[in-house]
Amino acid sequence: MTDLPASPLVALLVGVPIAFALVSLFFRTEGRARTGLLGSLGTTALAFPAILEVARKGTVIHLLGGWAPPLGILLRLDPLAAVFIGMTALVGGVISLYAWWYFRKEATAGGTSALFWPLWLFLWAGLNGLFLSNDLFNLFVTIEVVGICAVALAVLSGKAASLIAGLRYLLAAIAGSMGYLFGVALLYGSTGTLDITLLGAALTPGPATTFALIVMTLGLMIKTACFPLHFWLPPAHAAALPPVSALLSALVVKGTFYILLRLWTEVFGVSLTFAAGQLIGVAGAVAVLWGSWQALMQDRLKLIVAHSSVAQLGYLLMVFPLIVLAPGVAAESANWLSPAWTAAVYQVMAHGFAKASFFLSAGIIVIALGHDRKSSLRDLVARLPMTAMAIAVAGVSLIGLPPSGGFFAKWMLLKGIFMSEQWWWAPAVLGGSFLTAGYVFMILRLAFAPAEAGQPVRPVPKALQVCALVLAIGSFLIVLPADHIIQFLESTAPFATGVETYPEGGRHGND
Amino acid sequence: MSLWIDSLLAVLAVFLAVRCLLAPTLPQCVFLFFAFGLTLALAWARLGAVDVAIAEAAIAAGFLGVLLIDALRDFSRSRSTGEGGDRPSRVSQGLVGAGVLVFLVVAIEAVWRVPNGGGLTALAADNLPQSGVDHPVTAVLLNYRSYDTWLEVGVVLMALLALFATGGREYFCRPVVRAVDPLLRQVILLFTPVLFLVGAFLLYLGKTEPGGAFQAAVLWGAGGILLHLGGWPVFASMAPWLRHLLLTAGFGFFLLLGFLFMAGGGALFEYPLAQAGLLILVVETLAALSIAAALTAIFAYFNGMSAESAEPFTPASS
Amino acid sequence: METYQIYSLASAVIFAVGLAGIFTTRLFFKKIIATKIMGGGVFLCFVSFAERDALAFADPVPHAMVITGIVVAVSAAAFALALARRIQQLTGQETFPVEEE
Numbered sequence: 060m061t062d063l064p065a066s067p068l069v070a071l072l073v074g075v076p077i078a079f080a081l082v083s084l085f086f087r088t089e090g091r092a093r094t095g096l097l098g099s100l101g102t103t104a105l106a107f108p109a110i111l112e113v114a115r116k117g118t119v120i121h122l123l124g125g126w127a128p129p130l131g132i133l134l135r136l137d138p139l140a141a142v143f144i145g146m147t148a149l150v151g152g153v154i155s156l157y158a159w160w161y162f163r164k165e166a167t168a169g170g171t172s173a174l175f176w177p178l179w180l181f182l183w184a185g186l187n188g189l190f191l192s193n194d195l196f197n198l199f200v201t202i203e204v205v206g207i208c209a210v211a212l213a214v215l216s217g218k219a220a221s222l223i224a225g226l227r228y229l230l231a232a233i234a235g236s237m238g239y240l241f242g243v244a245l246l247y248g249s250t251g252t253l254d255i256t257l258l259g260a261a262l263t264p265g266p267a268t269t270f271a272l273i274v275m276t277l278g279l280m281i282k283t284a285c286f287p288l289h290f291w292l293p294p295a296h297a298a299a300l301p302p303v304s305a306l307l308s309a310l311v312v313k314g315t316f317y318i319l320l321r322l323w324t325e326v327f328g329v330s331l332t333f334a335a336g337q338l339i340g341v342a343g344a345v346a347v348l349w350g351s352w353q354a355l356m357q358d359r360l361k362l363i364v365a366h367s368s369v370a371q372l373g374y375l376l377m378v379f380p381l382i383v384l385a386p387g388v389a390a391e392s393a394n395w396l397s398p399a400w401t402a403a404v405y406q407v408m409a410h411g412f413a414k415a416s417f418f419l420s421a422g423i424i425v426i427a428l429g430h431d432r433k434s435s436l437r438d439l440v441a442r443l444p445m446t447a448m449a450i451a452v453a454g455v456s457l458i459g460l461p462p463s464g465g466f467f468a469k470w471m472l473l474k475g476i477f478m479s480e481q482w483w484w485a486p487a488v489l490g491g492s493f494l495t496a497g498y499v500f501m502i503l504r505l506a507f508a509p510a511e512a513g514q515p516v517r518p519v520p521k522a523l524q525v526c527a528l529v530l531a532i533g534s535f536l537i538v539l540p541a542d543h544i545i546q547f548l549e550s551t552a553p554f555a556t557g558v559e560t561y562p563e564g565g566r567h568g569n570d
Numbered sequence: 571m572s573l574w575i576d577s578l579l580a581v582l583a584v585f586l587a588v589r590c591l592l593a594p595t596l597p598q599c600v601f602l603f604f605a606f607g608l609t610l611a612l613a614w615a616r617l618g619a620v621d622v623a624i625a626e627a628a629i630a631a632g633f634l635g636v637l638l639i640d641a642l643r644d645f646s647r648s649r650s651t652g653e654g655g656d657r658p659s660r661v662s663q664g665l666v667g668a669g670v671l672v673f674l675v676v677a678i679e680a681v682w683r684v685p686n687g688g689g690l691t692a693l694a695a696d697n698l699p700q701s702g703v704d705h706p707v708t709a710v711l712l713n714y715r716s717y718d719t720w721l722e723v724g725v726v727l728m729a730l731l732a733l734f735a736t737g738g739r740e741y742f743c744r745p746v747v748r749a750v751d752p753l754l755r756q757v758i759l760l761f762t763p764v765l766f767l768v769g770a771f772l773l774y775l776g777k778t779e780p781g782g783a784f785q786a787a788v789l790w791g792a793g794g795i796l797l798h799l800g801g802w803p804v805f806a807s808m809a810p811w812l813r814h815l816l817l818t819a820g821f822g823f824f825l826l827l828g829f830l831f832m833a834g835g836g837a838l839f840e841y842p843l844a845q846a847g848l849l850i851l852v853v854e855t856l857a858a859l860s861i862a863a864a865l866t867a868i869f870a871y872f873n874g875m876s877a878e879s880a881e882p883f884t885p886a887s888s
Numbered sequence: 889m890e891t892y893q894i895y896s897l898a899s900a901v902i903f904a905v906g907l908a909g910i911f912t913t914r915l916f917f918k919k920i921i922a923t924k925i926m927g928g929g930v931f932l933c934f935v936s937f938a939e940r941d942a943l944a945f946a947d948p949v950p951h952a953m954v955i956t957g958i959v960v961a962v963s964a965a966a967f968a969l970a971l972a973r974r975i976q977q978l979t980g981q982e983t984f985p986v987e988e989e
Contacts, residue, residue, distance in 0.1 A: 067838075070837070081821060081822045085815075085818075122837050123839055124715075125840035126697075126713075126714050130693050130949075131714055174731060174734055178732070178735065196953050199957070200722060203963075207729060210967070215738065216738070217738030222975045222978065225971055226916060226972060229964070229971060230920070230968065234907075237903075237926040237930055241903055244933040245681070247934070247950065248937035248940075249684050249687045251688045252690075267680045269680070572891070580894045580897070581898075583932075584898055584901050584902055587905045587928070590925065591912075591913065591925070596917055596918075599917070607928070610931075613898075614932075617895060617946065618938075618942060618946040619951050622951050625958050629962050630924070630958050634924070637969055641917070641969050641973055644973045644977065667908070670904050670907055670911075677900035677903065678897060678901070680900070681899065687937075689937065689941025689947035689950070691942060691943045694948050695945075707948045711955065711956070715952060718956050719952075719956060722956045726963050729964070733967060784955055784959060872966075872973075875973050875974070
C-alpha cells in the first residue's frame, strides 16, 4: 500500500475548503458569502485534477506527516473514493451556487448566511477527508466533523421544529459514533493497527471481531438513517433550510454509507456470513417499501421528499446481500459483483443529484408561495414551469424510468439480483418503484391541476430554478459516461471481487 | 492487593454510572456524573494514562461540568426529574432491558476474549528520536497522528460555530452586568496570571512529560472564564479581527505549516527533523490559545443564554 | 485475571449502562449525559488495552486517541446541551414530543 504513487492533491482536497472556511471567518456577512462561494467553487474545481490523477496513475496515496501506517495515517484516493468525491464536488458546487442566490434573496434571515458558509466548507472538508481516510480512528474524527457541522446547518433556521429535529439528529449521531468507536477500540486491541488495509489482513475471526462488526455496523446504520434506525431523518431534513436539506440528503448520509461499504468489503471479510448480508438486505428492502409508503402518506412536499430519502437509502443496503458471497462461492465465479457495485455507485450518484434537485425545488416553492403543503403544488406548470420541469425530471430518476441514472442503478441491481439467483429481492425493488411512481405522479398531477384563486406568487430568481434544473438533468447525464466510470471502478480490487482480503502491507515506520 | 483497588474502582465507576442515570433530580445527576468522571480519571491514572486522566478531569469533568451546572438553571424540572407521568410503557421498558442485557452478554464475551494485538508501543518508542519530542503521547498527538489532532482543534471551533447556529447568528456574549463583589474581582485578577503561567508550564512540560496543549488550553480557558465571570468581557470587547485570529490561529497555522512543508516537497504535517521540536512547541502553543479562546467563547455563550430571561435575546428566526 | 481485564470488562458494562440510559430516559439533559457515559466506557476500553500493551511505557497511541476523543465528545455534548437549552427556552419542552408516527 505504501509504495503506491503519492500525490499532494489528496491532502489539498481536505486542506483547501478548510483554509477558505477559516479565511471567510474574518469577513462580515457579504465578504463571508463571497469567500464561501469562492471556496466552494475552488473545492469543486480541485476534484477534477484529483480524478484525472487517479485515472492516470491508479490509486494515489498521501502519507500524512510522512509516517506510514500502522503508526501514521494514510490518505488513499482510489477510484471508488474518486467517484464519491466527484459526486460531492458536482452536487456540492451547484448547491453552493443555489445557496449564494438563496441567501441574497432571503436576506431577512439575518446572520444565517454568515454561519452557513464556514460550516458548509468545514462539512465539505470533513466529507472529503472521510472518503480519503484509510484509518479507522481518523474516520471517527471525520464523521464527528461531518455530524456536528451537519446538525449545526440543519438548525440554522432557528425555528423550534428544526431545533427539536436537530437535537434528535445529534443524539442519534453521537450514539452512533460511540458504537462505531467501541468497535474501533476492540479492533485496535485485537490487531494493534487502525489502518483499513492492514486490518483486513491481520483480523482473525472470533467473538471480538464479530462484536466489533455488529456495533460498528449498527452505529453507522443509525448515522446513515437505515431502517429501522431512520427515525431522525425525515423531521431533520424536512425542517432545514432548502440548500441545507439538499446537501444533508444528497451528500451527508452517503458518507457513513461509504464507510459501511469499506468496512464490509475490506475489513470484516473474515467474519462476515451470508446471513449477515441477507439481514442488511432485509433492512434495505423494508426501508424501500416503508419509506416509499410513508412518502405517499405525507401532505407536505419536504416531508414527502425526506421520507423518499429513507426509501432510496434502502436500495443502497440491498447491495450488501449481493457482495457478501455464500459459502463455497469463489469471487472469480461471482459474475454479479460488477453489476452490484455499479448499482451501488449509480444509486449514490443518481439519488445525490435527483434528491438535491428535489429539495432545491421545494425551497423555490416555499419562496414563491410561503408554504409547501400539497396545495402549493397546484398549477405549478404555469406558475414555475422550470421548477415543475425539474421536479418531473428528478422524479423520473427517483422512480427509475429509463434513461435516467436511477433507472440504470435499479436495472443493475435487478441484474445482480437475478444473476446471483437471489430473486426474493426483486419484488422489493419493483414495489419500491411503483410506490415512488405513486408519489411522483401525485405531485405531477397536482402540478397540472388548476390553482385556487387569489393566491399570490412571489417572484423567484431564475438562477435558483436553473440550479435545481441542472441537478435534475445531471441525474440523467451521469448515464452517458457509464462505460468509462465502470471501467474506471473495475480497476479497484473490491469492485471486481466482492469481499476481499489484501496481502500483508508494509509494517514499518519512517526511515 | 492492587487487583482489589482496581476492582473497587471499576465497580465504583459502574455504580456511579447507574446511579447517575437513575438520579431523581438533575442536580444530583450532574454531581454523580462529576463523580463518575473523577473515578474514570483515577482509573486512568492507575492504568498509567496520566495525560488522559488530566484531560478527563479538566475537560470532560471540569469544563463540561461547568456547562452542565450552568444549564441546570434553565431546566425547570431540576428539582425532580418528574418522569413518573411520561415514562415509557412497561412493555417497551422490558424490551429495552432485554435488548441491553443481550448486548451486555455479547459485549462482555467479546471484551473478555479480545486477542492480544500487541499495540504500537514498540513502534512508537523506536521512532521517538525522529519525532522531535521525548514524551510518547505528545509524539503521537503532534507528530505521528498530527492530522487527527489538527482536525480535533478544528472540531472545537466548529462546536462554537454550531452553538451560534442554535441562535441563528454569531454572537459573542457580554457578561451580565451585575454587582460583582470587588473582592472576588481582585481574586480573579490575581488568579488569572497564575492560571496562565501554570498553563504555559504544562504546555512546555508536554515535551518530556505528561501535559501539553489540551491541558494547557483548559487552564487558559479557565482563566478566560474567570475573567468573564468577573465582569471583563474578554471577547465581546475585542476587535473582531483579533477575536477571529485568536479562534483560528491554532487550526490555521497548523494547516499553513502543513501546506509549507508540502510546497517543499514533503507530506502534509511532515516536520523536518531538525526543527521538529521547536515547530511542535509553536503549533502546540497556538493550538492551546485557540482552544482556550473557543472554550471561553462557548462558556460565555452558555452564560449569556441563561441571562436572556432578563434581557430577551431574539434568535434570528425570520 | 489481569488488571486491564478488570477495566475492559467494566468498560463494556459502562457502555451498556449508557446505552440503556439513552433509551429509558426521556429528558434531553439525561440523554446527553447518557451519551457521555457511553463515551466513558469506550475510552476506558482503549486505555485498558494500552496498559496491556505496555513496555517501558503504556501504548501512547490509544492515549492520544482518547484525548482526541474526549475533546471531540465534549464539543458535541456542549452543542447538544445548547440545543436542549434553546428548545427549552423557545417551547418549554424538556423531552421529545411523543411520536406522531
